[in-house]
Amino acid sequence: xxxxxxxxxxxxxxxxxxxxxxxxxxxxxxxxxxxxxxxxxxxxxxxxxxxxxxxxxxxxxxxxxxxxxxxxxxxxxxxxxxxxxxxxxxxxxxxxxxxxxxxxxxxxxxxxxxxxxxxxxxxxxxxxxxxxxxxxxxxxxxxxxxxxxxxxxxxxxxxxxxx
Amino acid sequence: xxxxxxxxxxxxxxxxxxxxxxxxxxxxxxxxxxxxxxxxxxxxxxxxxxxxxxxxxxxxxxxxxxxxxxxxxxxxxxxxxxxxxxxxxxxxxxxxxxxxxxxxxxxxxxxxxxxxxxxxxxxxxxxxxxxxxxxxxxxxxxxxxxxxxxxxxxxxxxxxxxxxxxxxxxxxxxxxxxxxxxxxxxxxxxxxxxxxxxxxxxxxxxxxxxxxxxxxxxxxxxxxxxxxxxxxxxxxxxxxxxxxxxxxxxxxxxxxxxxxxxxxxxxxxxxxxxxxxxxxxxxxxxxxxxxxxxxxxxxxxxxxxxxxxxxxxxxxxxxxxxxxxxxxxxxxxxxxxxxxxxxxxxxxxxxxxxxxxxxxxxxxxxxxxxxxxxxxxxxxxxxxxxxxxxxxxxxxxxxxxxxxxxxxxxxxxxxxxxxxxxxxx
Numbered sequence: 001x002x003x004x005x006x007x008x009x010x011x012x013x014x015x016x017x018x019x020x021x022x023x024x025x026x027x028x029x030x031x032x033x034x035x036x037x038x039x040x041x042x043x044x045x046x047x048x049x050x051x052x053x054x055x056x057x058x059x060x061x062x063x064x065x066x067x068x069x070x071x072x073x074x075x076x077x078x079x080x081x082x083x084x085x086x087x088x089x090x091x092x093x094x095x096x097x098x099x100x101x102x103x104x105x106x107x108x109x110x111x112x113x114x115x116x117x118x119x120x121x122x123x124x125x126x127x128x129x130x131x132x133x134x135x136x137x138x139x140x141x142x143x144x145x146x147x148x149x150x151x152x153x154x155x156x157x158x159x160x161x162x163x
Numbered sequence: 164x165x166x167x168x169x170x171x172x173x174x175x176x177x178x179x180x181x182x183x184x185x186x187x188x189x190x191x192x193x194x195x196x197x198x199x200x201x202x203x204x205x206x207x208x209x210x211x212x213x214x215x216x217x218x219x220x221x222x223x224x225x226x227x228x229x230x231x232x233x234x235x236x237x238x239x240x241x242x243x244x245x246x247x248x249x250x251x252x253x254x255x256x257x258x259x260x261x262x263x264x265x266x267x268x269x270x271x272x273x274x275x276x277x278x279x280x281x282x283x284x285x286x287x288x289x290x291x292x293x294x295x296x297x298x299x300x301x302x303x304x305x306x307x308x309x310x311x312x313x314x315x316x317x318x319x320x321x322x323x324x325x326x327x328x329x330x331x332x333x334x335x336x337x338x339x340x341x342x343x344x345x346x347x348x349x350x351x352x353x354x355x356x357x358x359x360x361x362x363x364x365x366x367x368x369x370x371x372x373x374x375x376x377x378x379x380x381x382x383x384x385x386x387x388x389x390x391x392x393x394x395x396x397x398x399x400x401x402x403x404x405x406x407x408x409x410x411x412x413x414x415x416x417x418x419x420x421x422x423x424x425x426x427x428x429x430x431x432x433x434x435x436x437x438x439x440x441x442x443x444x445x446x447x448x449x450x451x452x453x454x455x456x457x458x459x460x461x462x463x464x465x466x467x468x469x470x471x472x473x474x475x476x477x478x479x480x481x482x483x484x485x486x487x488x489x490x491x492x493x494x495x496x497x498x499x500x501x502x503x504x505x506x507x508x509x510x511x512x513x514x515x516x517x518x519x520x521x522x523x524x525x526x527x528x529x530x531x532x533x534x535x536x537x538x539x540x541x542x543x544x545x546x547x548x549x550x551x552x553x554x555x556x557x558x559x560x561x562x563x564x565x566x567x568x569x570x571x572x573x574x575x576x577x578x579x580x581x582x583x584x585x586x587x588x
Contacts, residue, residue: 019439020432023221027416030218030409034402052212058221059211059450062443063183071440072181073448075501077541079179094180101184104191109205136208147181 012068019061026054049124053132060139067146092154099147106140113137168192182501183444186451193458207454211446215405216322216335221442222408223313226415227269228438233425236278238383239265240286245379249371252364254290255357258283258304259350264390266308270315273547276305280551290367298554299562300357303570305544306536307349309499309529310342313393313408316499316532317342319449320525323507326453330515333522333588335404336397341522341584345530345577349570356569385418448504456508465512472513482517483578486510487531494535498543502532526584530574537563 030051037043066072079090116130123129169192176185190204211217230236243261247253258279266275280301287297309316321335380387393411396402402410419426426434459465476482493502507528514524536544539560549556577583 016432016436020435023225023435023439026218026221027225027409027412030222030406031413034406034410038402048215049212051218052215055217055221055446056209056211058439059217059443059446060208062439062441063447064443065436066440066444067181069440072183072444073498073501074179074181075176075497076179077496078177080540090178094175094178097175097188098180098184101188101191104201105187105204108201109208112202112205115202132212133205133209136205 015061015065015068019058019065022054022058022061026051026058029054046124053123056132057135060135064139064142064146067143088154092151095147095151095154099144099151102140102144102147106137106144109133109140110137165192165196182504183447183451186448186455186504190451190454190458193455193462197458197461199458204451204454207457208447208450210453211450214322214326215403216318216325217446218405219313219318219335219408220315220322220446221439222405222412223268223315223318224270224442225435225438226408226412227274227315228434229412229415229419229426230265231269231274231278232430232434233419233423235386235419236261236265236282238379238386240279240282242376242379242383242387244286245372245376248369251366251368252358252361253368254283254287254292255300255361256354258287258300259307259353259357262301262304263308263311263346263350266306267311267314268390273305273543275308276301276544276547277551280305280548284552291364292361292366293364295558295562296357296360298548298552298559299564299566302537302544302548302559302563303353303566305547306533307353308346309533310346310349310526312339312342312397313404313411314342316503316529317525318404319445319500319503320507320528322449323453323503324511324521324525327456327508327511329512330521336400337588338522338525339397339404340587341526342529344583344586345526345573348576348583349530349533349573352569352573353566356565360565385422386415389414445500448500452504452508459508465509468509469513469516473516476517479517479519480579482514483519483527486514486527487574487578490528490531491534491538494532495538496541497535498541499529499532499535502535503528520581520585520588522588523581523584527574527578530577534567534570534574537567 029047033043033047033051036047063072074094079087082090113130113133113136116133117128120129123132169189172185172188172192175188176182187204190207191201193199194201194203239261240257243257244254247256247260250256261283262275262279265279269275269278284297284301287300288294308314311317317338318335321338324330325332325335389411393407396407396410397404416431420428420431472482476485490506493506497505510528511521511524515521519527536542537560539545539556542560545556545559545563548554548559552559
């Protein structure tokens with residue numbers, strides 16, 4: 001249990017670190033590009049595309065981290081009116097459905113990216129498109145995994161595993 | 164079969180399934196009906212890369228989180244108080260102005276009540292403002308400023324409507340300009356009404372102090388130029404909105420972390436993480452909702468909807484009135500971001516068919532949503548104020564009622580005088 005706990009903690013730390021690194025690259029590159037364009041009349045051709053890809057990356061990675069903290073936006077109009085005993089069942093149902101849908105999207109985006117790998121083009125500089133797209137299946141797999149784990153945790157009352 | 168699945172999705176949405184999954188499911192259903200390969204959903208998500216404007220979202224969100232982490236709220240209140248605090252009832256005006264400015268930068272996610280309300284409430288009670296009036300005023304101010312650039316909902320509306328490409332094309336700068344007068348109108352009506360209500364209250368006034376004002380300006384000297392630079396850069400057309408956003412984020416990072424030293428380098432990852440998970444959740448929903456919307460457009464749903472509405476509504480003014488009622492109800496049950504991604508794609512084509520300008524629609528939409536913030540049952544400001552000030556929701560709701568009526572008046576003016584939003588087009 002203890003080793004598992006430590007492994008999860010390390011993974012979480014790594015995940016946060018990746019988010020911070022993507023953000024800093026995004027801000028740094030955006031700032032540098034403004035400087036290049038306005039003061040050196042230049043600006044890198046590849047930087048505009050790279051920036052937009054980084055926005056995609058921060059969005060997808062941020063979304064998968066958000067699931068860890070239950071930060072995903074929900075409407076949640078009805079649960080307030082449910083009796084306590086039903087609320088747990090409701091949580092399980094919603095998380096399970098969310099995990100299912102995420103898995104379907106994850107599966108099809110994986111297939112798509114593999115397809116792009118075999119016959120895709122170049123996004124910018126010498127970076128192929130499939131590398132830029134890779135974040136989509138990766139994040140969705142994490143999301144699918146998180147909501148599946150969350151479902152199991154609620155069913156078996158083992159909340160402490162996920163902190 | 165499809166109908167059952169669709170009903171199940173709606174059911175799950177209302178019972179709290181994450182919204183991104185609702186839209187993903189809806190898009191997949193749309194593909195099933197139209198016999199499109201499910202892989203299309205990946206293409207839709209990757210389309211995020213086609214929108215250069217999106218960069219503004221993470222940058223401004225980060226700036227907002229950074230500002231609320233620092234003591235910028237203290238400086239802002241002190242500065243506005245030094246400016247108009249000597250007027251009788253001036254503190255009410257201070258509250259409206261400072262909340263509006265703060266919300267414009269932090270994006271109305273409830274921080275305003277926590278950061279500014281906590282300063283303003285004790286200050287106002289100490290000067291013997293009536294408690295009920297003060298509570299109502301602060302709860303109302305929590306969403307004031309939604310129409311001021313660079314508020315996130317404003318940017319989000321711009322992104323959604325530009326991606327749809329319906330009606331007259333417009334730039335984000337034009338949308339930013341459009342929000343100025345309506346926001347000012349709201350502040351003016353609210354202030355006028357407050358001063359009128361307070362006319363018989365025995366409020367103390369402080370003498371105007373030049374020394375105090377000078378000190379307040381000096382304390383805020385690093386942040387003070389920011390709104391001006393933002394407005395000048397955007398309206399002057401020197402930089403694109405996304406570039407201004409990146410510049411502001413970078414500048415604020417330097418100022419708050421290294422000059423004021425109110426946000427430590429150690430807490431920076433926390434700020435980044437909190438703001439970026441919010442952006443991630445939002446953008447994922449945005450991408451998937453656009454995927455779903457495209458299946459709706461392919462199935463000509465907005466056209467059918469328009470034909471159906473046209474049977475009952477014949478002119479623009481009736482349409483606008485019904486729109487107001489619909490948006491108020493919507494705002495009271497759904498929060499602003501979900502409301503934007505769900506409703507704008509459906510309503511925009513219809514509004515355009517009725518001759519409403521997309522920019523005007525955006526302003527009407529957000530002005531109504533702003534009132535939704537303190538409408539039961541889900542008005543976010545009510546809950547945050549109740550939690551923060553330890554007052555029952557019902558009391559807060561009652562105390563906001565007069566303010567709500569005043570704002571409703573402003574919303575009607577904004578709706579029926581399109582010039583307020585469109586004067587510069």
